[in-house]
Amino acid sequence: MTTPDFSLLETVRLRRPLVHCVSNIVSAGDCANLALAAGASPVMAQAPEEMEAIAAASAAAVLNTGTPDEEKFQACLLRGQAGVRLGRPVILDPVGVGASPWRLERAEALLAAFTPSLLRVNLGEAQALLHQESQEQGVDSPAAGTPAQRAETARRLSRERGTAVLLSGAEDLVSDGDSLWKISGGSPRTAQITGTGCMLSVLCGVFAAVEEDILTAAVTAAAFWKACAHRAEALAGERGPGSFRAALLDAAGTLTAKDCARETQRL
Amino acid sequence: MTTPDFSLLETVRLRRPLVHCVSNIVSAGDCANLALAAGASPVMAQAPEEMEAIAAASAAAVLNTGTPDEEKFQACLLRGQAGVRLGRPVILDPVGVGASPWRLERAEALLAAFTPSLLRVNLGEAQALLHQESQEQGVDSPAAGTPAQRAETARRLSRERGTAVLLSGAEDLVSDGDSLWKISGGSPRTAQITGTGCMLSVLCGVFAAVEEDILTAAVTAAAFWKACAHRAEALAGERGPGSFRAALLDAAGTLTAKDCARETQRL
């Protein structure tokens, strides 16, 4: 059974792996700060000209296609192919892929060019990739779906695309097409902050940089992020989303492996 | 008489309208977080290829031309035209339009291609659009001007461009070319944080998404933002701009319609 392996947090903090992030103008700063807080060393770069060189130096890649343009999709394509060729983990986060036919078409082109190690999506994004009717409305308030619908969607997406899937939401689901792992906990306030999905994808890259089994890395990333959100809720109290946002980073920078294990057992 | 209608805040939180923001690399994260805090669902996108599709899905558009390049102006042009064609509100925020002849020329091209529902500007930007000599110095410390000069500028800009104007500053002015509404309150600390003008424009889009009368939407957005700033000043105390910035978001996420009404009566 795949369970969170919080000893990976100690490995990350010891090795400080270089994690390459292609990011977006909304959450790039938060993503870099989260990678640092978790103990990794982020490199934020998205020029097609340097994807090959940065792939060679990085332990993992997180390709986030938010606020996209043609050049960024081109960079992601080159970077994804390089990562696969090198045998290193590539996380793909096709932000708001259902927002337009162009975005979907470009994301499909990526998936045709390489198979990522992990697809990190919310329900609306998964439905768009499955060409299902979606109730998605904006990247930050995706359709919730029933538990059964969500489980079926995660499994189907994994099978259709031949890759592991992390479908995030109030309950996160990780699937390899057959099995399904559920990660609960966290805080409903996570949905009130932009970029928390992008940040979860970065954590997947951080843990995948030190753990070969992508399912374990994804489950650990999800469980760590839920633990951070739960801690942040306690830290920020009723103060509001500005405080909760800072508290998420505080939690990520101070939670230990032991804290996370305790947090998860509590559930 | 147009007065703030804070019941719109409840409508926004109920309907969660999709508000499309073309943003900039400085304030995109703060803008998305503010839209979420107010209760809307932001979609941040600026590829010309997807403006048409996103226009069709969105209740309102906020076109911010900060840190511009040719491609972003092209996206704003397509998006503005699509919004007008669909009969949905389009807010134009021509950030630092007086910073260079190129920027002014590109902004004029936008205004020639479509008429926005609302122009959200500071005094320096208004003067640049009126081809007046400006004392503007950077987007964050615009010339203050006398009350009479500001009122005349708001009215003239509205008449010349044939659109409603929200001229922000220590006192915000909304004009339809004839009438003028004044919104005071807030906090002088707002000027010490970057992007607070961009964020006000986002709020205009958020309220315009649920209120047909653009003047009411603009006056409500200005009054809500002043209430947030006043609350944030109390929350952050003397701690400094980092705390004030987080407190602005805390205030936006926690103030209720009743809080805002009470705040406004107090003035």
Added chain:
Amino acid sequence: MTTPDFSLLETVRLRRPLVHCVSNIVSAGDCANLALAAGASPVMAQAPEEMEAIAAASAAAVLNTGTPDEEKFQACLLRGQAGVRLGRPVILDPVGVGASPWRLERAEALLAAFTPSLLRVNLGEAQALLHQESQEQGVDSPAAGTPAQRAETARRLSRERGTAVLLSGAEDLVSDGDSLWKISGGSPRTAQITGTGCMLSVLCGVFAAVEEDILTAAVTAAAFWKACAHRAEALAGERGPGSFRAALLDAAGTLTAKDCARETQRL
């Protein structure tokens, strides 16, 4: 002997110089907020089309080549040449220049086209520009190096490139190729936040905007930033990197010249 001149902080707050920043998607917001907190007026712009006009209006330029693309390098080239022609300070921050051969080649092209007033680098970036083997690993966790190695690197880079150098780290070094000034203090937590190097470069531009001697401006910027970090550590306590990040801005917005002088004597 060059020592920090904290009276420059008062001059900045009085004159509010316009400081033009070419920035990146990771730290643009933090950089603009820091410039405001220090008392300057930032203008964030990077379209090649407007570099000439903005150069004419600005007191100083800070060219940061993080998250680069060809167009940004082109903007930096035009902006650097314009600044030199006008005789105004140009700070170059070649972020992560060792990350790829392309990035190094483009940075070298900038240095061939104009000589900046100051190169602001960390050890890994300095080593890349000197074509030395680097242990750099990501822009946020650069190789530390021995004190002797760092001193030699700062001096050599200054001589080879014919410009002043600020080599930042746990101890900051400023060199004109012969002399060397050391600025210690600060907080180890600075390394846990992304963009603190970018922010230091912005401060160099802020002080250079009001002080002709670039060495004094650089030493003052470094000492001010160390004072901010020390104060922020006290403000944030053990809360974590999210709180430390906000506290850095709080410190920059509230520290006076007298506070900084007291802080520096303490060391």
